[in-house]
Amino acid sequence: MSDLKLRVKEMIIERLKLEGMTPDQIDDGIPLFGEGLGLDSIDALELVLGIEQVFGVKIEDEAAGLKAFKSVQALTDFIAEHMKA
Amino acid sequence: MLEIPAHLPHRYPFLLVDRVLEREPGVRVVAEKLVTMGEPYLQGHFEGHPLVPGVLLLEMLAQAGGFLEAESLHGTAIFLAGVQDARFKAPAFPGDRLRLEVTAVGAFGGLMKVRGTVSCEDRELCTARLLVKRL
Numbered sequence: 001m002s003d004l005k006l007r008v009k010e011m012i013i014e015r016l017k018l019e020g021m022t023p024d025q026i027d028d029g030i031p032l033f034g035e036g037l038g039l040d041s042i043d044a045l046e047l048v049l050g051i052e053q054v055f056g057v058k059i060e061d062e063a064a065g066l067k068a069f070k071s072v073q074a075l076t077d078f079i080a081e082h083m084k085a
Numbered sequence: 086m087l088e089i090p091a092h093l094p095h096r097y098p099f100l101l102v103d104r105v106l107e108r109e110p111g112v113r114v115v116a117e118k119l120v121t122m123g124e125p126y127l128q129g130h131f132e133g134h135p136l137v138p139g140v141l142l143l144e145m146l147a148q149a150g151g152f153l154e155a156e157s158l159h160g161t162a163i164f165l166a167g168v169q170d171a172r173f174k175a176p177a178f179p180g181d182r183l184r185l186e187v188t189a190v191g192a193f194g195g196l197m198k199v200r201g202t203v204s205c206e207d208r209e210l211c212t213a214r215l216l217v218k219r220l
Contacts, residue, residue, distance in 0.1 A: 042167055048193040062194050073096050
């Protein structure tokens with residue numbers, strides 16, 4: 001697992017208080033919302049705030065969120081792309 | 086001066102903001118609520134020992150948070166979606182002039198997160214983070 005992906009998973013677990021869950025239990029390709037991890041709109045706001053705080057990356061609107069929250073892999077790629085910028 | 090009933094849809098006996106003292110839409114609001122013996126809930130909470138229910142302190146913060154919105158909230162369905170880390174440190178009594186201070190933390194997908202403090206004469210009575218949803 002890449003270092004950044006691990007940090008993303010740790011941020012998700014910590015921010016959303018997914019107690020008892022470990023990073024390797026979160027599949028890279030699983031959708032974060034709906035089926036998959038089953039997150040809701042409140043979790044989405046918490047993630048947006050967590051990503052900004054931990055990685056300094058802003059998710060400006062819902063269109064960007066839709067892309068970034070497809071999966072852990074998509075989110076890691078999104079963060080990597082915007083951290084460089 | 087901002088017309089409170091023109092901005093919030095809440096009405097007596099559930100309009101819990103009397104004055105807006107400072108307002109920077111999207112950033113910070115300071116409002117005020119003067120607690121009087123006329124508040125209907127004080128008759129029963131508690132008989133002979135009136136004090137403001139903690140949940141109403143949260144509601145006051147949520148209503149004050151409505152003034153973070155630049156536009157009037159008339160015709161907008163707005164409701165409390167979450168309460169985090171609420172602390173009730175001291176009770177509020179009739180006669181207290183409550184200062185309601187609300188700061189925006191962030192917003193996404195129609196949800197807004199705010200941090201709020203109710204204080205009276207520089208004593209903190211209640212602190213909480215609230216999630217407010219707009220439809």
